[in-house]
Amino acid sequence: MIIHSDTVIVGAGPAGCAAAYDLARAGRRVLLLDKRRFPRHKACACGLTRKTLAALRYSVEPVVERSCREIVLQQASPDADAREVRVRSRSPICAMAVRERFDAFCLDQTLVAGRNGGSVELIKIDHLLALRELPDSIALDVATESGTTTLRTAALIGADGSNGQTRRLSETLPGGAGSEADPSWYTRGFALEATVPYSELPAQLPGGDAPHDLVFDFSPLPGGYGWLFPKGEHINIGVGTFAPQTANASEKLPNTDAKRVNRDLLLTYVRQKLGIAALQHITGQYLGMGGHAYVPHGRILLVGDAAGLVDPLTGEGIHSAIVSGQAAAAAIVACEQGLHASALATAYARELRPLQEALAFSHRAATAFYNEPERGFRAMRTPMLRSLILKTYADGLPYTGLLTKLSRFAR
Ligand SMILES: Cc1cc2nc3c(=O)[nH]c(=O)nc-3n(C[C@H](O)[C@H](O)[C@H](O)COP(=O)(O)OP(=O)(O)OC[C@H]3O[C@@H](n4cnc5c(N)ncnc54)[C@H](O)[C@@H]3O)c2cc1C
Incomplete structure (x- = not known):
């Protein structure tokens, strides 16, 4: 059986839903594929910064469990006064949600947009089998419960996350590397998390934190951090490595191997911070990085973690x-039906550029910071820089250029 659609999106996480939502509002027909049934678990602390809330087309208030106006940054230091910096803001910096509910809510909003605009059809698949490039379209063979189906589309959006198949299969097409390996610009971080109900915490936390503190702690491992993200009923606690891998030997960071992020590291961290000895449910996932160097080509537009767009800092x-999901939708809408593949790739590259510039800045900042966290903490003690760093984290791009200039004073 062959099914035709304007756009096929693989993955119904935040990237896929953002693209499907805008395409539906623009009157396009979308097939949205996912291998999981929603609601589904996804390892994620689900901290939603101000810029994330501003980027969404709808309010996610119904699934926000807490709003944080203060961030606690911690590092290992022999000097007790240098171990912690508290950064406060008058308005909320980061909203806290539970990822399973956040994703289900965004998917619902997207399906509603599909009923009021073009159309969004959600299809459960088992996996992608193959991609083929045809003169005027892409053909995808997908395995479903009822057998193999071929989908044909003028534009394919790969929103299937860090372990997704779209990126790898696209490497087998003309112009790719010819194998199902990740392209050379793509790198990965790794993070593990668990949840601990407030009701199981001791009266005093051994790490000295308050149960509702939003903590980024750079002491448990080089090239990453441990975190405490306070939700409505529980703390999401985790450890992850995010520092960019770099070919430049002078910038190479010590011990940033993802294998260091393991169960033992998380258990030790949970004991140290929360005084809890055993955990029920530990989950982890890779994070896609290196996407500031991604160059779209052809009719396949990679978005989100599939495009390596996690902030490496x-x-x-x-x-x-x-x-990026919205950028892919804008590129498709900007091009006419029967669009030329190279015009689509060019339009997407243009739409994606501001985000890639911000991530290139983060890449440089992460290389500098994770090589010498103490210098970052020194910067954080300068009130003007502290305020800019906070605004860059919370609000994004408008502040990155200014921060670059001012950071010279902290050296
Ligand atoms: C432990 C951890 C904590 C994190 N905490 C935060 C945080 O606090 N704040 C933040 O902003 N980011 C956080 N991140 C990063 C964030 O989770 C990702 O960047 C984000 O989920 C990327 O969204 P996405 O839509 O690109 O991919 P995903 O959210 O991974 O969605 C991909 C979708 O594709 C589907 N899929 C995968 N393969 C296939 C296939 N072959 N066929 C069909 N469907 C497929 C999956 O089922 C999934 O629904 C964290 C990540 C980790 C691992």
């Missing part, structure tokens, strides 16, 4: 997922 990826 903070590990934040939901904002990039939404913005």
Whole structure:
């Protein structure tokens, strides 16, 4: 059986839903494929910065469990006064949600947009089998419960995350590397998380934190951090490595191997911070990085983690997922039906550029910061820089250029 659609999107996470939502509002027909049934678990601390909330086309208030106006940054230091910096803001910096509910809510909004605009049809698949480039379209063979189906589309959006198949299969097409390996610009971080109900915490936390503190702690491992993200009923606690891998030997960071992020590291961290000895449910996932160097080609537009768009300084990826999904939709809408493949790729590259510039800045900042965190903490003690760093994290791009200039004073 062959099914034709204007656009096929693989992956119904934040990137895929953001693209489907805008395409539906523009009157396009979308097939949205996912291998999981929603609601589904996804390893993610689901901190939603101000820029993420601003990028969304709808309010996610119904699934926000807490709003944080203060961030606690911690590092290992022999000097007790240098171990912690608290950064406060008058308005909320980061909203806290549970990822399973956040994704289900965004998918619902997207399906509603499909009923009021073009159309969004959600299809459960088992996996992608093959991609073929035809003169005027892409053909995808997908395995479903009822057998193999071929989908034909003028534009394919790969929104299937860090382990997704679209990126790898696209490497087998003309212009790709010829194998199902990740392209050379693509790198990966890795993070593990668990949840601990407030009701199981001791009266005093052994790490000295308050149960509702939003903590980024750079002491447990080089090239990454441990975190405490306070939700409505529980703390999401985790460890991850995000620092960019770099070919430049002088910038190479020590011990940033993703294998260091393992169960033992997380358990040790949970004991140290929360005084809890055993955890029920630990989950982890890779984070797609290196996407500031991604160059779209042909009719396949990679978005979100599939395009390596996680911020290598903070590990934040939901904002990039939404913005890149919207950029892919804008590129498709800007091109006419029967569009030429290279025109589509060029339009997407143009739409994506501001995000890639911000991520290139983060890449440089992460290389500098994770090589010498103490210097970053020194910068954080300068009130003007502290305020800019906070605004860059919370609000994004408008502040990155200014921060670059001012950071010279902190050296
Ligand atoms: C432990 C951890 C904590 C994190 N915390 C934060 C945080 O606090 N804030 C933040 O902004 N970011 C965080 N991130 C990053 C964030 O989770 C990702 O950047 C974000 O989920 C990317 O969205 P996406 O839509 O690109 O991919 P995903 O959210 O991974 O969605 C991909 C979708 O594709 C589907 N899929 C995969 N393969 C296939 C296939 N072959 N066929 C069909 N469907 C497929 C999956 O089922 C999934 O629904 C964290 C990541 C980790 C691992």
